[in-house]
Amino acid sequence: MKQTLKILVVDDNEVDRMAVRDALTKAGLQMELFEVSNGNDAFSALSTTAYDCVFFDYRLPDQHGLTFIQQLRSSKIKVPSVVLTAQGDEQIAVQLIKAGATDYLSKSKISPEMLVQVLRSAIRIYWAETQAALVNQQLRESHEQLIRKNQELERQQQQIQMQNFKLLEVSQLKSHFLATMSHELRTPMNAIIGFSQILFRSKFGQLTDQQADMVERILNNGKHLLMLVNEVLDFSKLEAGRLDLKAEIFDISKVINLAVGEMRSLADAKNLSLLVQTDLQNTLVFNDPVRIKQILINLLSNAIKFTESGEIWVEVKELPASRVTIVVQDTGIGIAPRDFKRIFEAFRQVDQTITRKYPGTGLGLAIIDSLVRMMGGKIFLDSKLESGSMFKIELPRQITLFTEAADAPAIQLDGDEIYSSAKNPHHSSSKTR
Structure with a gap:
């Protein structure tokens, strides 16, 4: 609890306000005490100043305590609030707590000890609720962030799937192209190799040493090129699962x-x-x-x-x-x-x-x-x-x-x-x- 507390008392009855003032004074609290007699003045004070606690009569001259609590909530004014009730009005006090009040105290039980106990309890409850609300807000924000991240991940996953489909299509086209080109290249290469071998046969005439050397180079390079073409063809078949x-x-x-x-x-x-x-x-x-x-x-x-x-x-x-x-x-x-x-x-x-x-x-x-x-x-x-x-x-x-x-x-x-x-x-x- 802070060293000096700002406390607001809202009651149209001067005697009731005095009872609260005397009890808080006798309790030895370091405080600044402010008093108003109706709900409108209380609302104006709470709108401009931060208080550590407000004590209010549930029967105000200009509005009921329930209306006062609802007005505070709709205006998002948050402050520990203690309802002062007459004897036998506990049921009404419970309704006010459900509406947003922090605690209640019967006027017949006002004493320095009881008032300090209720005040401390109201402040602890308020701060516990405030922290819980903050944690819940953080959890909601985290949950919303997770939802957005999941949505972004799903979008990225869809993009990756589309890219994979495109890559797969390109890979299939590449494999088909390699297989087709390799197959088409084998025919002229086999012809080059075959005719080179024919030229070495003596019945087609004797080649000079220079001619034999050139034909041998054609043959060897043709075989080498055919081997490279066959490698590409085999790989394209293996990649396509057709070998x-x-x-x-x-x-x-x-x-x-x-x-x-x-x-x-x-x-x-x-x-x-x-x-x-x-x-x-x-x-x-x-x-x-x-x-x-x-x-x-x-x-x-x-x-x-x-x-x-x-x-x-x-x-x-x-x-x-x-x-x-x-x-x-x-x-x-x-x-x-x-x-x-x-x-x-x-x-x-x-x-x-x-x-x-x-x-x-x-x-x-x-x-x-x-x-x-x-x-x-x-x-x-x-x-x-x-x-x-x-x-x-x-x-x-x-x-x-x-x-x-x-x-x-x-x-x-x-x-x-x-x-x-x-x-x-x-x-x-x-x-x-």
Whole structure:
């Protein structure tokens, strides 16, 4: 409670006002006491001055106490108010408290002790109600802010969804464009490669050394360009979910030796040793031989591209739980740990500048990663700058594909059941159960 209180007494009866004044004085309160005799004067005083408490008779000459309380509330005048009632008017006092009064006191019970007790109680109640109202107002404002924020978040979410739809549409258009252009480019590229090979045949005439060199360059560049086009086509199919594995039983060691044989000339051109070690008790697997060869050629191509001296070796080994692992290791420039994840991203290369030393689409490892995942396998990378890289692929000996041919007959591969076409039990391009 403040040290000096401002108190207003509203009563048309001078004797009643004096009783209140004497009781407050005897209580020893430090106060400034103001007195008025009617509701209009009280309202004017409360409109211009802040009081700590007001005592008022519920029967004023110009208006009823209930009207007075309602007038204060409508004018948003807030002050602790104590109704002074006659004996037996407790029910009326209760109605006034419901209307907004803080407390009431019977005039017959006015005493210094009782008046101080009611005064302190009224002020505490008023401030408690004020704080509660303030907290409620803050809660309402916070609730309204949350509603506005939720509305804003919903609006932003709708915008993000619309942007995602647009991005998805653009991505689909991009994939369709890449697939169409890649397909269209393959036809003239195959013709260039085919005619270049024809020119090397002796029945069409002997080429001079200079002519042979130019034709060989055309052939090699044509093959390289076709490989890049095929990478873009494969990636667009993978991205659109339209690339299927054509599984069959085959000798994985033969496919690996074939891929190594195709890449050996590139290794020889850089004086790199290319070694192969196969340690398999059973070389038969059920997978897509074309894609296995593609994975290995991509890994070998990268190893040769990024290795200036030393050796490259391929190792194929058995793993527990009917799995095999293919390891391609080199002594090349290596990869920094921070780039391990980035190199498997589409169109991503460690050197992104237009003047980079090592060309390529940046799709090779992304395609390998997607193909290995489709086969139910995993790919691991271990590398150190200036020390070389090791790519290790773990694959199930028998991949599992899903098809409508759930009743396809089973055949055996050294104890492993493999589902294949009924027409050709030894060569299956159908999908497994």
